[in-house]
Amino acid sequence: MSDTDTVKRQLLSFVEENFLYLKPDLELSTGDDLVALGVIDSLGFVELVEEVQARYGISVSDLEITEENFGSIDAIARFVGSKQA
Numbered sequence: 001m002s003d004t005d006t007v008k009r010q011l012l013s014f015v016e017e018n019f020l021y022l023k024p025d026l027e028l029s030t031g032d033d034l035v036a037l038g039v040i041d042s043l044g045f046v047e048l049v050e051e052v053q054a055r056y057g058i059s060v061s062d063l064e065i066t067e068e069n070f071g072s073i074d075a076i077a078r079f080v081g082s083k084q085a
Contacts, residue, residue, distance in 0.1 A: 003084075007056070007077040014051055015073065019044055030073035045070065052076060058083040 008030045019039050020026060026037065034040045040048060048070065049060050058080065069079040 004077050004081055007080050008073050010055065011052075011073045011076055014055075015039065015048070018047065028073075030077070032073075033071055034073075035067070035071065048076075052080060056080050056084065 012028065012030060015034070016028065020028060023037075023039065026039070028037075028039065032039075034048075035045070045065070049065055052058065052070075053060055060083075064079070068075060070076055
């Protein structure tokens with residue numbers, strides 16, 4: 001399993017544990033748009049960014065907090081990989 005797959009699995013688990021209790025019937029996949037599906041709101045976005053910084057030891061600037069970098073589990077995993085490279 002690649003590092004990206006590990007990051008995806010960890011992030012999916014985090015999102016399921018912390019946000020999906022509000023949507024128990026939703027089957028989330030790593031490519032799903034977290035905001036569009038209502039999985040996270042603006043406060044959830046902040047919590048997710050903080051988790052990514054703490055878990056992966058990276059810093060995220062305000063300019064990097066975009067839909068492109070944090071819109072889905074796949075996007076976050078790519079972003080983490082680019083920051084760790």
